[in-house]
Structures are given as structure tokens and as C-alpha cells.
Amino acid sequence: MKQSVYDLTQQHRSIRQFKDEPLSKETIKKLVQAGQMASTSSYVQAYSIIGISDPEIKEALKEISGQQHVVDNGYLFVFVIDYYRHHLINEATEGNMKPSLESAEGLLVGTIDVALAAENVALTAEDMGYGIVFLGSLRNDVAKVSELLGLPEHVFPLFGMAVGVPSEDEQGSPKQRLPFEHVFHENKYQSASTEQLEQIKQYDEDIQAYYEQRTNGQRSESWSAQISKMMGQKTRPDILDRLNEKGFIKR
Ligand SMILES: Cc1cc2nc3c(=O)[nH]c(=O)nc-3n(C[C@H](O)[C@H](O)[C@H](O)COP(=O)(O)O)c2cc1C
Structure with a gap:
């Protein structure tokens, strides 16, 4: 099919x-x-x-x-x-x-x-x-x-x-994206910072594990760290x- x-x-x-x-x-x-x-x-x-x-x-x-x-x-x-x-x-x-x-x-x-x-x-x-x-x-x-x-x-x-x-x-495998709940907002934007940061924390752990696995431990970086570095320049x-x-x- x-x-x-x-x-x-x-x-x-x-x-x-x-x-x-x-x-x-x-x-x-x-x-x-x-x-x-x-x-x-x-x-x-x-x-x-x-x-x-x-x-x-x-x-x-x-x-x-x-x-x-x-x-x-x-x-x-x-x-x-x-x-x-x-x-x-x-x-x-x-x-x-x-x-x-x-x-x-x-x-x-x-x-x-x-x-x-x-x-x-x-x-x-x-x-x-x-x-x-x-x-x-x-x-x-x-x-x-x-x-x-x-x-x-x-x-x-x-x-x-x-x-x-x-x-x-x-x-390689597809790179995991941000959680669905984090990018999809129904009717109103959910700006509560605690929830936003909590969702990102879990995602950070997942991405760090992804990079470690993909690079045999050579790269260990969370999504937040990667983005902070990139956008900080x-x-x-x-x-x-x-x-x-x-x-x-x-x-
Ligand atoms: C507008 C745009 C520009 C990009 N520029 C580059 C680039 O210059 N070099 C590169 O290797 N990847 C580039 N990428 C690929 C992104 O790094 C990649 O899409 C992102 O890390 C997500 O990974 P994935 O596409 O494998 O899911 C670009 C992606 C977009 C959408």
C-alpha cells in the first residue's frame, strides 16, 4: 500500500x-x-x-x-x-x-x-x-x-x-520534535511559564539521550542548551x- x-x-x-x-x-x-x-x-x-x-x-x-x-x-x-x-x-x-x-x-x-x-x-x-x-x-x-x-x-x-x-x-532516525501539547494550543495560547518549562525539561532529556546515542556519547547536549548557544550569538x-x-x- x-x-x-x-x-x-x-x-x-x-x-x-x-x-x-x-x-x-x-x-x-x-x-x-x-x-x-x-x-x-x-x-x-x-x-x-x-x-x-x-x-x-x-x-x-x-x-x-x-x-x-x-x-x-x-x-x-x-x-x-x-x-x-x-x-x-x-x-x-x-x-x-x-x-x-x-x-x-x-x-x-x-x-x-x-x-x-x-x-x-x-x-x-x-x-x-x-x-x-x-x-x-x-x-x-x-x-x-x-x-x-x-x-x-x-x-x-x-x-x-x-x-x-x-x-x-x-x-539515523528522525529527530524528535517538541511535545504535541507544547506546540498545539487550543483557542488560547498557553503561556503559563511553569508548564512551558516543565514540558521543555522532559524534551531536553529526550534530546540529550538522542544525541548521546547518535554520537556514541560524544555529543551530550539538551535542546535548550543547543538553542541558547545558537541564538546567543x-x-x-x-x-x-x-x-x-x-x-x-x-x-
Ligand atoms: C531554513 C532552513 C535552513 C537550514 N539550513 C541548514 C544548513 O545550512 N545546513 C544544514 O546542514 N542543515 C540546515 N537545515 C536543516 C536543519 O538543521 C534541520 O532541519 C533540523 O536540525 C531538524 O532536523 P531534521 O530536518 O533532520 O529533522 C536547515 C533547515 C531549514 C528549515
Whole structure:
């Protein structure tokens, strides 16, 4: 019996080691078409997907991300917020779209559109038996990514996605998520800090055990510790400037 989409979601885990088996042109097209059928705010379709087939560009993107799986995969996509076409329509029609193009709301709409399209691509790839990993590490140098990919104004790179046949060395199991009760709130947000922290404490213990088991005891870190460390660092402080340069979030 064919597995359900629900079953597929429960099996997800990021794959970072792939076999040297490039995706066919048909598969690439199918994945992009799957992305295109995602819901999109007000039919705005504020995204593009850039496929990287040039080994030199791939290599340069790997340098930016610092991750080998950016280059060693079956195919690499880069997902960008894209209001360039809207900007062109605005110019051609002498329209009044500039405030929307430059608004914080426009940035949210575009980001949501990209994420929805990307998850459709991811699920479809996984349904075809491929593994995927998202690559936010491309935002380590947004200016360089923009230059390499020739991104015009009103286009901003959000992340990449490596897709491919999982290598045999890719052992592992799905990473347990936060408890259902912790992320699902009925009618009103449950902000009681004692309950919130209690649920996180149990989760921390589970995640610590997961890391210990997965790394033969070499990594022993709770989810809270991991997140505190990550979010305690000031990451990519230039993003607002880069967004502004591309015509985003000016109002
Ligand atoms: C927007 C986004 C960016 C990510 N960037 C990276 C990345 O640069 N490199 C990487 O190895 N994994 C990256 N990931 C994968 C996450 O680390 C991963 O999804 C998370 O740890 C949960 O693990 P799982 O996907 O195996 O369940 C990214 C995920 C998302 C959604």
C-alpha cells in the first residue's frame, strides 16, 4: 500500500551525504512544478527557484556555506524571494506597487511563499525516494550569493536545498520534535511559564539521550542548551542592510 503524506512527514530527516547520482532534467522539472502548486498569498507567486548546474558556481556556494553537501549532492536548488517580475509590471504600467514591494508585509508574504514552495519540493523529493537538506548557510554571504546568481533588485536569496539519493553511510532516525501539547494550543495560547518549562525539561532529556546515542556519547547536549548557544550569538548582522539594498523592508 502506498504510504500516506502523513507517513512521509513522520519519516523526514535531513540528509547530508548523497550518492554521486545526478537528478535527471525530468525530475528537476517535476520538483519545481510541485513547488509551484503550493498555495501562494493572493496569487502573488513571489519566489523563484534557481537550479545550479554550473560546478564553479556550486563550488563558490559551498565556500560561502562551509558545508560539503552543498557541492556533493544530486542537485542543488536556491530559493529566492522574487518581486522582480512585480517590479517590472509596476514600471511597465506606471503602477503604484512600490509601497507594497518595499513593505515589511511584502517581505513576510515573499518569505512565506518561498517556504511553502520549498516544502512542497522537499516532500515531493522525499516521496520519490530522495533525501534533502535545506541550506540557510548560503545567507553567510548574501551579497556574494546575489552576485554569483546575478540576482537583480527585489530578489533575495533565502536558502538552498540539496537533493539526492542518500548515501549508505547516512544512518539515523528522525529527530524528535517538541511535545504535541507544547506546540498545539487550543483557542488560547498557553503561556503559563511553569508548564512551558516543565514540558521543555522532559524534551531536553529526550534530546540529550538522542544525541548521546547518535554520537556514541560524544555529543551530550539538551535542546535548550543547543538553542541558547545558537541564538546567543549575533548571527548575520548584515541581513537588514542587504535586504534594504535589494529594495526590501524600507517601510
Ligand atoms: C531554513 C532552513 C535552513 C537550514 N539550513 C541548514 C544548513 O545550512 N545546513 C544544514 O546542514 N542543515 C540546515 N537545515 C536543516 C536543519 O538543521 C534541520 O532541519 C533540523 O536540525 C531538524 O532536523 P531534521 O530536518 O533532520 O529533522 C536547515 C533547515 C531549514 C528549515
